[in-house]
Amino acid sequence: xxxxxxxxxxxxxxxxxxxxxxxxxxxxxxxxxxxxxxxxxxxxxxxxxxxxxxxxxxxxxxxxxxxxxxxxxxxxxxxxxxxxxxxxxxxxxxxxxxxxxxxxxxxxxxxxxxxxxxxxxxxxxxxxxxxxxxxxxxxxxxxxxxxxxxxxxxxxxxxxxxxxxxxxxxxxxxxxxxxxxxxxxxxxxxxxxxxxxxxxxxxxxxxxxxxxxxxxxxxxxxxxxxxxxxxxxxxxxxxxxxxxxxxxxxxxxxxxxxxxxxxxxxxxxxxxxxxxxxxxxxxxxxxxxxxxxxxxxxxxxxxxxxxxxxxxxxxxxxxxxxxxxxxxxxxx
Numbered sequence: 534x535x536x537x538x539x540x541x542x543x544x545x546x547x548x549x550x551x552x553x554x555x556x557x558x559x560x561x562x563x564x565x566x567x568x569x570x571x572x573x574x575x576x577x578x579x580x581x582x583x584x585x586x587x588x589x590x591x592x593x594x595x596x597x598x599x600x601x602x603x604x605x606x607x608x609x610x611x612x613x614x615x616x617x618x619x620x621x622x623x624x625x626x627x628x629x630x631x632x633x634x635x636x637x638x639x640x641x642x643x644x645x646x647x648x649x650x651x652x653x654x655x656x657x658x659x660x661x662x663x664x665x666x667x668x669x670x671x672x673x674x675x676x677x678x679x680x681x682x683x684x685x686x687x688x689x690x691x692x693x694x695x696x697x698x699x700x701x702x703x704x705x706x707x708x709x710x711x712x713x714x715x716x717x718x719x720x721x722x723x724x725x726x727x728x729x730x731x732x733x734x735x736x737x738x739x740x741x742x743x744x745x746x747x748x749x750x751x752x753x754x755x756x757x758x759x760x761x762x763x764x765x766x767x768x769x770x771x772x773x774x775x776x777x778x779x780x781x782x783x784x785x786x787x788x789x790x791x792x793x794x795x796x797x798x799x800x801x802x803x804x805x806x807x808x809x810x811x812x813x814x815x816x817x818x819x820x821x822x823x824x825x826x827x828x829x830x831x832x833x834x835x836x837x838x839x840x841x842x843x844x845x846x847x848x849x850x851x852x853x854x855x856x857x858x859x860x861x862x863x864x865x
Contacts, residue, residue, distance in 0.1 A: 535571060535572070535573055535574075535582070536572045536573075536574070537569065537571055538569070538570045538571070539567075539569050540569075540570075541566065541567045541568070542565065542566055543563070543564065543565035543566075544562075544563065544564055544565075545561070545562070545563035545564075546561070546562045547559065547560070548560045555598055555599040556596070556597070556599075558594070558596050559593075559594070559595040559596075559597075560592075560594060560595075561591075561593040561595070562592050563590075564588065566586070566587070566588030566589075567587050567588065568584065568585070568586045569584070569586075570582070570583075570585075571584070581620075581621075582620055583618070583619070584617075584618070584619055584620065585617075585618045586615070586616065587614075587616045587617075588614070588615055588616075589613060589614045589615070590612065590613045592610070592611055592612070593608060593610040594608065595607070595608045596608075602640050602641040602642075603638070603640050604637075604638070604639040605637070605638055606635070606651075607634075607635070608634065608635045609632075609634045611630075611632050611633075612629075612631045612633075613630060613631075614627075614629040614631065614659075615627070615628050615629075619664075621666075622664070622665070622666035623664065623665045623666060624663075624664050625661065625662065625664070626662055627659055627660070627661040627662075628659060628661075629658075629659040630657075631655060631656070632655075633653065633654065633656070634654055635651065635652070635653040636652050636653075637649060637650070637651035637652075638650050638651070644693075645692060645693045645694065646690065646691065646692055646693070647690070647691040648688070648689075648690050648691075649689045649690075650687075651685075651686070651688070652684075652685065652686050652687075653684070653685045654683070654684050654685075655683040655684075656680065656682055657681040657682065657683070658678070658679075658680045659679070659680075659681065660676065660677065661676070661677045661678070662674060662675070662677075663675045663677075679710060679711050680710070680711070681709065681710045681744070681792070682707075682708070682709045682710075683706070683707070683708050683709075683744060684706070684708075685704055685705065685706050685707075686704070687702060687703065687704040687705070688703060689701070689702035690702070696726055696727040696728065697724070697725070697726055697727075698724065698725040699722070699723070699724055700722070700724070701720075701722050702721045702722070702723075702739075703718065703720045703721070704718075704719040704721070705718055705719075706718075706719065706742050708742075708744035710744070710792040713791045713792045715744065715792055717740075717742035717796065719739065719741055721738070721739030721740070722737065722738055722739065723735070723736070724736050724737070730807075731806060731807050731808060732804070732806055733804075733805045733807075734802070734804055734805070735802065735805070735817075736800075736801065736802040736803075737799075737800065737802075738798070738799070738800045739798075739799055739800075740797075740798055741796065741797050741798075741799055742795065742796045743795050744793070744794070744795070745792070745793045745794070745795040795823070795824070796823070796824050797821050797822065797823040797824070798821070798822045798823075799820075799821045800820050801818070802817060802819075803815050803816065803818075803851075804816050804817070810857065811856060811857050811859040812854070812855070812856060812857070813853075813857065814852075814853070815851075815853040815855070816850075816851070817850070817851050817853075818848065818849065818850045818851070819849055820847070820848045821846065821847040821848070822844060822845075822846050823844065823845050823846075823847075824843070853865060
């Protein structure tokens with residue numbers, strides 16, 4: 534009696550243009566939108582249920598310059614993001630107007646080593662609106678707007694030691710929203726071993742951080758209510774990952790917004806076999822361990838409490854057969 538109706542669209546256009554010796558400018562225009570709608574069939578009529586919508590439009594400029602052993606990359610960007618979630622008369626939406634930029638400088642120190650330094654900045658002013666319907670007061674609307682920022686500094690080294698290649702790196706992050714700020718240090722390591730011309734092993738491990746904002750602790754946050762979801766305790770409910778990725782930052786605490794640090798340890802490994810220059814077979818797996826202890830949500834009394842288990846694990850396996858661009862056939 535309940536139907537989930539997903540829909541999506543996207544577009545992209547890339548233009549590469551050499552503008553001088555060793556210099557290339559790339560323009561990118563891209564966007565997408567994902568919509569998940571539920572519909573209920575009660576026998577006589579069909580009723581619309583919860584709708585989750587997320588999309589963006591983005592334009593990038595990229596400048597690459599080469600001069601001897603040096604490589605320079607500059608990428609200013611702007612994107613407009615829109616998110617909404619709602620059912621019937623209860624709806625929330627958020628609009629972001631994001632300006633970002635990245636600068637990266639690489640230098641080859643010799644035949645076996647390359648070093649890269651980079652910095653990036655993201656300014657995200659956004660506004661959010663929550664609309665609910667009260668039988669006595671009628672339609673109630675709450676508005677909220679603020680500035681969220683993300684700043685990063687990173688460095689990596691690419692070392693070629695015979696058949697072994699190592700890429701150690703570290704990234705420093707600073708996340709802010711109004712007067713709340715969080716810092717993180719994320720070390721990472723990638724490795725590759727060329728055992729023979731046909732066999733290779735790759736592996737990686739690293740810590741990754743991103744900002745996570747408090748959700749609204751007001752019980753009017755309808756889609757987190759026990760009565761709406763029909764569950765006895767809100768902290769036992771978890772959206773599917775495809776839905777949860779769309780809605781975590783729509784609602785904020787209107788009194789004192791706080792930014793929290795979401796961190797995950799990610800590892801992956803793969804074995805690659807290349808029988809000929811046209812074919813590659815790769816078998817790999819990954820594991821992600823995420824700290825969920827700072828992910829909060831209100832219960833039906835409006836009390837903020839941990840929403841998920843303290844730690845979640847995601848793992849998977851991939852088998853890839855690739856036909857390289859040799860001759861007239863290409864694919865995987």
